[in-house]
Structure formats: C-alpha cells, structure tokens
Amino acid sequence: MKNWSIAIIGAGQLGSRHLQGLTKASIPMTITVFDTSMDALRIAEQRYNEVPSNPLINNISFTTHFEEIPGHIDLAIISTSSGPRFQVTSNLLENRIVTNILFEKFLFPKLSEYDQMGKLLSERGINAKVNCARRMFEHYKILSTFINLSSPIKMEVIGKDWGIGCNSIHYMDLFALITSTSEMKCDFSSLEKEIIPSKRQGYVEFLGTVEVTSSRGDKLTLSSLKDYSGDNVIKIKAGNDYYEIYEAKGLMFHNGEESTINTKYQSELTGVAATEILVSRNSPLTSFEESARLHTAFLEEAISFYNTVTGSAGDSCPIT
Numbered sequence: 001m002k003n004w005s006i007a008i009i010g011a012g013q014l015g016s017r018h019l020q021g022l023t024k025a026s027i028p029m030t031i032t033v034f035d036t037s038m039d040a041l042r043i044a045e046q047r048y049n050e051v052p053s054n055p056l057i058n059n060i061s062f063t064t065h066f067e068e069i070p071g072h073i074d075l076a077i078i079s080t081s082s083g084p085r086f087q088v089t090s091n092l093l094e095n096r097i098v099t100n101i102l103f104e105k106f107l108f109p110k111l112s113e114y115d116q117m118g119k120l121l122s123e124r125g126i127n128a129k130v131n132c133a134r135r136m137f138e139h140y141k142i143l144s145t146f147i148n149l150s151s152p153i154k155m156e157v158i159g160k161d162w163g164i165g166c167n168s169i170h171y172m173d174l175f176a177l178i179t180s181t182s183e184m185k186c187d188f189s190s191l192e193k194e195i196i197p198s199k200r201q202g203y204v205e206f207l208g209t210v211e212v213t214s215s216r217g218d219k220l221t222l223s224s225l226k227d228y229s230g231d232n233v234i235k236i237k238a239g240n241d242y243y244e245i246y247e248a249k250g251l252m253f254h255n256g257e258e259s260t261i262n263t264k265y266q267s268e269l270t271g272v273a274a275t276e277i278l279v280s281r282n283s284p285l286t287s288f289e290e291s292a293r294l295h296t297a298f299l300e301e302a303i304s305f306y307n308t309v310t311g312s313a314g315d316s317c318p319i320t
Helices: 013-022 038-050 082-095 112-123 138-146 164-179 270-280 288-310
Strands: 004-009 029-034 057-063 072-078 097-103 127-130 154-160 184-191 208-214 219-225 233-238 241-246 251-254 257-260
Touching (some): 004 082, 013 038, 013 270, 038 057, 072 082, 072 270, 082 097, 097 270, 097 288, 112 288, 127 288, 154 164, 164 184, 164 208, 164 219, 164 288, 184 288
Parallel strands (some): 004 029, 004 072, 029 057, 072 097, 097 127, 154 219
Antiparallel strands (some): 154 233, 184 208, 233 241, 241 251, 251 257
C-alpha cells in the first residue's frame, strides 16, 4: 500500500489543528511539518501529542529548514497567514514536486496573486482545494441538494464581531454551494468607515454589513456588529422554506421545526479531507478556481474600501 507524503507548511493555530486532524486519516502517511518559527513547531508537536496516535503515520518530523521538506509531496497543506502564502507556495512549487494542495483562506491579500497562482497550478497539473470546511458538514450537504432554487435565495449571517474580513469567504462559499453559482458582486457601502486591527498582528478587520449579490439575483447579507447581543445565526429563505441555523448551539430550524446538527472542528475534518483528496483526487471542498472567483469578488471591494478609509493607493488589503 502506498505511503503518502504530506507536508504542512505553517504550524500555527490552523496548521497544528490540521496536524491533529491527520491522526484520523485512514491511509499510510509520512508527515513533515515546516515553519520558520521553532515556537510554532513546539506548540504543533505538543498538540499532536495530545490526541490519540495513528499507527498509519509511519513518521513525523518538525523542521525549520526548507531543505528537509521531501522532494515529492502528495499533499501540501498551506496553512501560513495570507501575507506570505503566495511566495511560500510559489517557492514550494519551484523546488518540489507537489501533486495536491489544500489551501487555507483568506487565500492572498493581493489581487494579482490569484491569476499568477492559478497559472502555476494549471501548468503543473496540481489538484488544489480551498479549506472552506462547511462543504464537509452533513447538514449543508443535504440542504444544498434539496433547496428550492425556483426563485432567488435570501441568506443572512448576523452576529457580534465575528471577523467579517477573514470569515466572510466561508459564508460566501456556503452561499455559492446553496445557489450553485460563484459569480458574485460585493457592496461595502454599509461598513463602518474605520479599519480595526485584527487579532493577528499586521492584518485588519471591519465592522458593519457587506451585501453580496449572485448572478442569479440571490442576496447574501453579512453583518458583524459591535453591539449585537443575540446568538450568531445563519438565516436562509428559499421559496416557502425558511431556515435558521445556530452553529454554536448545534441547532437548525426548518420552518420552525428543530433538529440537531454536528458542526465539526478542523481537527475532526483534515484526516477525512486528506484521504478523499489523495485516494480519489476528489473532495466536497471548493476548487481553487471557484474559490478564487469568490475571493477576488470580495477583495476588489475590500481594497477599494481600505484605500478610501486609510488614504492609501495600494493593490492589496491585509486580510488574514
């Protein structure tokens, strides 16, 4: 049986959770975890040791030295922050043979990097997915198969300061899954006219509302509010059907009828995703091409908003 080579590039918060998730994979593998920070590697190793071991993991190594990354990688999980992600991935592809990639999001802060990365992936025939993990949740899979598309969908996400910059792409991706279209336009005119420092140094966040319209005429309203006091909720109106989804509580209401849902952590998902990608080159996760369309629709408006508020004239917005 093939022993798959997996490399995690970036061992921070998400990278360490991906590593935990690989302990649930059902295929033989060798794992290399790379980061320039020894502290990040120590934390990743500690978290790896906190979960039950997997006898299918034949070897795992932690390194700050790029040259110790294997020459052939069956799956590269790119879990750096967005700023260096393009350069890190480009360097990896120039110096290693990579068959599959799982990108974390927000993909890149600069618009030009999307076309450049798309060409690199296409030239090398790399199967690339983006980790918008709600596509792996069973309740959203089911919902997407029988939702009524005879009239435009209305979807709303509302909650308290949930990170509209870095997390909107997750809900746009869910919206794309439900409406079966990834052609969208964003309107930032209802955001508060201020730039808020992100929890991650060097990046920014916003407060207020972003309106998204699909090419079908579907509407998505994203509201991250400072003084909101209710539960974070996703609301979907499709024909005569109305859904309210409370992910933190594990509850979904369909026309008032309550059911429980299972919102999984990343550490429960990566092993499944890796197995699907490697064994069948298939996964419900979004392709790079589709996700790039969603990212750039959001980023174009984010850059314009950021430049207007800060007086800048750049071609990027530091969203992580």
